[in-house]
Amino acid sequence: MGDFFTVSVLVATLASGIRLATPFLLAGLGETIGQRSGVLNLGVEGVMLLGAFTAYYVTLETDSPTLGILAAIMVGLMMGLVYAFITLVMQAEQGISGIGIYLFGLGFTDLLFQKNVGTPIPISGLGDIHIPLLSDIPKIGEIFFQHSLPVYVAFALVPVVWFMINKTTFGLNIRAVGETPEAADTLGVSVNGTRLITILIANTMACLAGAALALEVGIFQQNLTAGQGFIAIALVYFGAWRSYGVMLGALLFGIVQATVLQWKTLGIVEGATASLTAMAPALLTIVVLVIVSRRVAAPSALTRPFDRSG
Amino acid sequence: MKASKTRAIASAAAAFALVTSACGSDDAADEPAAEPPAETEAAADEPAAEPAAEPMKIGIVAPSAENDLAWSQSMFDSVNRVGEGRDIEVAISGGLFVVEDAAAALRGYAEDGFDLVIAHGTQFGGPLQEIADDFPEVAFALGTSTDFFGKDNIFAYSVDAGQGGYVNGVMAAQLTASNVIGVVGPVPAGDAKLYIDGFVAGAEAQNPDAEVNVNYIDSFGDVQLASEAAKAHVANGADVLTGTAQMVVGATGVAAEEGIPWFGTQSNQTDLGADIVVSSQVYHWEIVLEQMLDKITAGTLGGEAFVISFENMGLEMEYNDGFGLDASVRASADATVAGISEGTIEVPAGE
Numbered sequence: 001m002g003d004f005f006t007v008s009v010l011v012a013t014l015a016s017g018i019r020l021a022t023p024f025l026l027a028g029l030g031e032t033i034g035q036r037s038g039v040l041n042l043g044v045e046g047v048m049l050l051g052a053f054t055a056y057y058v059t060l061e062t063d064s065p066t067l068g069i070l071a072a073i074m075v076g077l078m079m080g081l082v083y084a085f086i087t088l089v090m091q092a093e094q095g096i097s098g099i100g101i102y103l104f105g106l107g108f109t110d111l112l113f114q115k116n117v118g119t120p121i122p123i124s125g126l127g128d129i130h131i132p133l134l135s136d137i138p139k140i141g142e143i144f145f146q147h148s149l150p151v152y153v154a155f156a157l158v159p160v161v162w163f164m165i166n167k168t169t170f171g172l173n174i175r176a177v178g179e180t181p182e183a184a185d186t187l188g189v190s191v192n193g194t195r196l197i198t199i200l201i202a203n204t205m206a207c208l209a210g211a212a213l214a215l216e217v218g219i220f221q222q223n224l225t226a227g228q229g230f231i232a233i234a235l236v237y238f239g240a241w242r243s244y245g246v247m248l249g250a251l252l253f254g255i256v257q258a259t260v261l262q263w264k265t266l267g268i269v270e271g272a273t274a275s276l277t278a279m280a281p282a283l284l285t286i287v288v289l290v291i292v293s294r295r296v297a298a299p300s301a302l303t304r305p306f307d308r309s310g
Numbered sequence: 311m312k313a314s315k316t317r318a319i320a321s322a323a324a325a326f327a328l329v330t331s332a333c334g335s336d337d338a339a340d341e342p343a344a345e346p347p348a349e350t351e352a353a354a355d356e357p358a359a360e361p362a363a364e365p366m367k368i369g370i371v372a373p374s375a376e377n378d379l380a381w382s383q384s385m386f387d388s389v390n391r392v393g394e395g396r397d398i399e400v401a402i403s404g405g406l407f408v409v410e411d412a413a414a415a416l417r418g419y420a421e422d423g424f425d426l427v428i429a430h431g432t433q434f435g436g437p438l439q440e441i442a443d444d445f446p447e448v449a450f451a452l453g454t455s456t457d458f459f460g461k462d463n464i465f466a467y468s469v470d471a472g473q474g475g476y477v478n479g480v481m482a483a484q485l486t487a488s489n490v491i492g493v494v495g496p497v498p499a500g501d502a503k504l505y506i507d508g509f510v511a512g513a514e515a516q517n518p519d520a521e522v523n524v525n526y527i528d529s530f531g532d533v534q535l536a537s538e539a540a541k542a543h544v545a546n547g548a549d550v551l552t553g554t555a556q557m558v559v560g561a562t563g564v565a566a567e568e569g570i571p572w573f574g575t576q577s578n579q580t581d582l583g584a585d586i587v588v589s590s591q592v593y594h595w596e597i598v599l600e601q602m603l604d605k606i607t608a609g610t611l612g613g614e615a616f617v618i619s620f621e622n623m624g625l626e627m628e629y630n631d632g633f634g635l636d637a638s639v640r641a642s643a644d645a646t647v648a649g650i651s652e653g654t655i656e657v658p659a660g661e
Binding site for chain 1: 374375377378379383405407492523524525526527529531532533534535537538539541542543545546556557559560562563566567581582583
């Protein structure tokens with residue numbers, strides 16, 4: 001255990017934790033916005049996969065990760081329109097339609113990958129950006145300021161999302177349609193219009209999360225996200241539908257994962273103990289979820305379609 | 311009326327999603343059944359031609375894509391090699407990492423009258439036992455496994471992956487300058503554990519001062535976790551890496567990024583890093599597949615276990631010419647392979 005508490009190992013662990021947290025955070029922030037407006041999307045995992053494949057394939061064909069990200073954003077907007085049609089126009093049961101989106105994303109990305117790529121081909125990632133001056137701070141710089149662009153974007157969006165939801169008129173509308181859509185409607189707020197925008201934002205951020213993952217690992221494979229989308233949804237509840245709460249949850253999950261990885265690498269845990277330790281991030285998340293659920297209520301209109309005709 | 315119409319459309323959309331997902335995960339490579347030859351009038355004095363034997367139908371269920379450059383690809387490539395010398399029809403259901411889905415596919419192949427149904431994944435052993443009982447006239451194969459559960463219609467197949475692991479370990483111990491070697495594994499079971507145990511033994515035998523750190527990430531499919539595990543190894547000073555299973559593409563990316571030599575297994579992984587892949591232990595399952603097919607033809611549907619190894623040429627070391635491996639290191643590897651084949655080098659079994 002002494003090997004773990006060396007400065008270099010601790011620095012590497014925290015930096016790894018931040019990288020691992022990034023896809024959860026991006027997808028979780030988007031889902032937070034959606035759920036605050038009353039829309040649940042269990043298909044985040046599928047949308048992340050679509051974003052991951054899009055970013056991967058475009059990067060593979062153009063050798064431009066930037067184009068890959070832009071393409072993933074476009075796909076996110078398209079998936080947002082699809083999900084908006086399903087939930088707002090057709091008013092389908094959100095839980096079930098979300099699972100449909102997940103299955104679609106899982107199967108369609110595998111189909112596209114098999115038909116267009118086949119054998120996994122590595123791509124060039126975004127590369128790390130060293131923030132001038134800040135990245136030179138001993139140890140602190142390595143932990144926080146030597147990451148790829150999606151990492152910085154993800155954490156920069158935390159205060160942006162907080163501000164949008166809590167300090168803007170649009171954010172007020174989001175909260176209103178998520179709690180009492182009927183009252184919001186009587187006050188002239190377009191409930192479905194607001195939800196359309198939040199769905200577009202949520203799906204775009206989910207695709208961005210997938211793109212960040214694909215560009216970080218530099219490859220695509222079937223089921224690349226390995227359940228991260230579902231964890232992101234859990235983190236929304238974990239964070240009590242607050243952007244800073246989601247960030248804390250993502251960091252907790254990521255850092256615990258990174259710590260377990262280091263312990264295994266250093267031989268601090270092995271065998272059956274290692275397997276038990278690997279459950280730690282999920283167990284911790286469940287415990288906090290139980291605590292949070294007793295104290296904070298979900299948006300009142302979550303999963304409830306709005307129909308003006310009553 | 312509106313609500314029921316809405317539900318109908320939503321149901322159709324969900325069904326479309328399910329069908330599309332089924333298309334993605336089930337990449338059947340069925341060849342169309344040969345059409346019966348057109349009937350012709352035979353001359354009275356010509357003997358009637360014997361009907362052509364139908365090709366043997368092989369169904370494969372695998373937990374990852376058949377072109378994953380790892381576990382599933384090893385079987386796919388092997389079946390293709392069998393097809394070069396035999397008349398076979400092959401159907402593959404890859405990407406079935408959910409055991410229940412794999413079980414449905416196994417049952418489907420059995421119902422469709424396939425001659426040999428291969429469950430290419432240890433995790434499929436549980437449902438396979440039940441399915442085999444329901445189809446006593448169908449031959450099944452389970453790998454990796456040495457246990458055919460006492461069923462006379464299940465073949466078990468496994469690989470002495472520790473042998474190639476040992477050879478890779480011998481080479482890795484000579485290439486490391488920091489004396490720290492990193493291993494990224496999935497779950498400590500099956501051929502993964504055999505390979506890694508053999509690798510550790512080979513490295514320690516070649517260089518007792520080498521520290522080999524093993525990290526089982528407890529997942530066969532989490533690519534990001536494999537990537538971070540590799541980065542953790544690098545952070546701890548590893549300058550040589552290896553790993554096994556389908557998530558290993560995450561680790562090879564780190565190796566390529568850092569310019570660190572990589573040793574592969576299951577399939578030739580040179581495509582994952584032309585500059586850094588040193589060698590790969592390649593599985594030749596066709597060695598045992600041919601035996602199974604012969605036995606099925608003779609009427610034996612199972613009840614036997616097979617192992618591929620250097621001795622029976624079921625394992626082969628393939629080297630990447632692009633890496634520029636030192637001749638002396640290569641020679642030591644060749645000598646190790648020969649020693650294992652001849653029995654003069656014994657690969658210790660892991661714990």
